[in-house]
Amino acid sequence: MIRASGLTKRYDDFTAVDGIDFEVARGESFGILGPNGAGKSTTMRMIAATLLRTSGDLTILGKDPSKEGPAIRAHLGVVPQQDNNDAELTVRENLYVYGRYFGLPRSYLNPRIDELLAFAQLEDKRDTKIDALSGGMKRRLTIARGLVNDPEILMLDEPTTGLDPQARHILWDRLFRLKEDGATLVVTTHHMDEAEQLCDRLVVMDRGRIVAEGTPASLIREYASKEVVEVRFGSDRNAEIAPLIADIGQRTEVLPDRILIYTETGEESLQAIVARGFAPVTSLVRRSSLEDVFLRLTGRTLEDE
Amino acid sequence: MITQxxxxxxxxxxxxxxxxxxxxxxxxxxxxxxxxxxxxxxxTSNMLAFLTGFVEPVLFLLAFGYGLGGLVGGVDAQGQDLSYAAFIAPALLASSAMNGAIFDATYNVYFKMHYGRIYQGMLSTSLGPLDVALGEIGWAMLRGATYAVGFMSVTAVFGLVPTWWALLTIPAAVLIAFAFSAIGMACTSYMTSFQQLNWLNFWLLPMFLFSGTFFPISSYPGWLQPVIEITPLAQAIEMVRSIWFGQFDLGLAVNVLYFVAFSVVGAGLTTRRLTALFLR
Structure with missing residues (x-):
């Protein structure tokens, strides 16, 4: 459905997206994982036909966004990083007016809006103005609005960033339903748990380039070990102790606040560290995640600026 | 091959x-x-602000036309001896068309562009930038024209409408409102800070006071008259006043062309700017 090759966006002296290649198939849930400033949103806006590319090829449903912008946008549902619901309108009016922008008639929109309000769990807020909604509700409204034209591709830019955990889980549940119904999703995120929850396949972006591609499981298999031991000795001592225990796991990462030891058997490795006489202030054994993949690929954590 | x-x-x-x-x-x-x-x-949200727009020109008519007008006496204009209220009424109608249009096309547009992110939302749909430009300009035009119609009804009640020709000032007000909102929106779309909007007031208030609204342009020294005459509100007032009194001449055609040109340039620039801001 989406095909990009050598896709590049350059501003005067800054290359936001630097020659990336990817494809998205129908019904797939495709993720773009990366820290802030990696070029995720720029990529999204190019796909959404609201930003022209500098060079490279990009087709969405066989169409070129630089030539057929409105026609492509008719196929898409866009959920931007920051909610941009219309504050002068109520919840219901937001959906109605957005549908009118697509040229959809009232007879089509009335039943559609009822469905969407139910989907977004906003039925009792239908006549409420936007300012009176919670952050999670606004987000669900933005997603419902993105669905008003029955889009073939739903574009979600950082769908749950800034929401509290409960609101996030409600939202993930809604998005999961869409996925089960066969929707094609394109999701950007810098939360690895979100990528693991929602994406069938993802690319990891860093500084405008794609540095890895695969399913969440295959990326973890390829770039991280099965388990990770996190130990903290206090910020002064971490760097000092790290070389002394580096041979215990397959690989060691020293972060300012902790040491990560990549290993197949976390508990045993932890015991080995303690057996050498290094008693960590805190320790944690966990399974590897996409966060570890990212750290391995870029030497930075996802939350780093 | 995968079947699509x-x-x-x-x-x-x-x-x-x-x-x-x-x-x-x-x-x-x-x-x-x-x-x-x-x-x-x-x-849903803006009714009160909308209604206050009807009141403003009426207040000016009462304060200046009847209050001050009592001291001024008559004015010799349009080849007639007019009461002061009758002289300023068509000018206030032209100004109300301008003010109604300009408010929506500037302050409201600026807010929607930079804070409400409304155009970003509109342009994520299958709308194009010209739809947004024409729609917003068209709405501001309707607002300006509505105030003009409202004000005309008031002047009719006061017995200030001289002939049936005055009804033709309504389409003139529509044209004026469209031109002002087109230029207003075009200018606003280039603004990057709220302070720049204050420049607008810097121009609007003197225009309102000195465009032949409250005294004829013939009272200026000769060299200044042509300068005043080419400003937009002076053109608007001249156009509305001559229609109001049923005086049709070549000058009227010039006025109309003037506003058509403003409309086209304004709508064109707005479309270009919306494209640059949201679709580049």
């Missing part, structure tokens, strides 16, 4: 039908969707 399943939603069908026309990339033929949004927003 063809799914056509209603929105796609609508967009594809339009796609065959030239200019489909900038215009989807739906400025009315934008106007409809403004109507709904008016009902």
């Amino acid at each position: 399943i063809v799914v056509t939603s209603a929105a796609v069908e609508i967009a594809e039908r339009r796609g065959a026309y030239p200019g489909a990339g900038v215009y989807a033929g739906r400025p009315h969707a934008i106007v409809q949004r403004a109507f709904i927003a008016l009902r």
Whole structure:
């Protein structure tokens, strides 16, 4: 459905997206994982036909966004990083007016809006103005609005960033339903748990380039070990102790606040560290995640600026 | 080969039908969707602000036309001896068309552009930038024209409407409102800070006071008269005043062309700027 090759966006002296290649198939849930400033949103806006590319090829449903912008946008549902619901309108009016922008008639929109309000769990807020909604509700409204034209591709830019955990889980549940119904999703995120929850396949972006591609499981298999031991000795001592225990796991990462030891058997490795006489202030054994993949690929954590 | 399943939603069908026309990339033929949004927003949020716009020109008519007018006596203009209220009434009508249009096309547009992110939302749909420009300008035009009609009804009640020709000032007010909102929106779309909007007041107030509104342009020294005459509100007042008194001449055609040119340039610049801001 989406095909990009050598896709590049350059501003005067800054290359936001630097020659990336990817494809998205129908019904797939495709993720773009990366820290802030990696070029995720720029990529999204190019796909959404609201930003022209500098060079490279990009087709969405066989169409070129630089030539057929409105026609492509008719196929898409866009959920931007920051909610941009219309504050002068109520919840219901937001959906109605957005549908009118697509040229959809009232007879089509009335039943559609009822469905969407139910989907977004906003039925009792239908006549409420936007300012009176919670952050999670606004987000669900933005997603419902993105669905008003029955889009073939739903574009979600950082769908749950800034929401509290409960609101996030409600939202993930809604998005999961869409996925089960066969929707094609394109999701950007810098939360690895979100990528693991929602994406069938993802690319990891860093500084405008794609540095890895695969399913969440295959990326973890390829770039991280099965388990990770996190130990903290206090910020002064971490760097000092790290070389002394580096041979215990397959690989060691020293972060300012902790040491990560990549290993197949976390508990045993932890015991080995303690057996050498290094008693960590805190320790944690966990399974590897996409966060570890990212750290391995870029030497930075996802939350780093 | 993977067989492509063809799914056509209603929105796609609508967009594809339009796609065959030239200019489909900038215009989807739906400025009315934008106007409809403004109507709904008016009902839900903006009614009070809208209604106050009717009052302003009436206050000026009462204070200046009848209050000050009592001291001034008559004015010799348009080849007639007019009461002061009768002299300023058509000028106030032209000003109310301008003010109504300009408020929506500047302050409201600036807010929607930079804080409400409304245009970003509109342009994520199958609308084009010309739809948004024409829709927003069209709405501001309706607002200006509505005030003009409202004010005309008031002047009729006061017995200030001289002939049936005055009804033709309504289409003139529509043209004036469209031109001012087109230029207003174009200027606003280039503004990057709220302070720049204050420059607008810097121009609007003197224009309102010195464009032949409250005294004839013939009272200026000879060299200054042509300078005043080419300013937009002076053109608007001249046009409305001559129609108001049923005086049709070549000057009127010049006035009309003047505002048509403003409209086209304003709508064109707005479209270009919306494209640059949201679709580049």
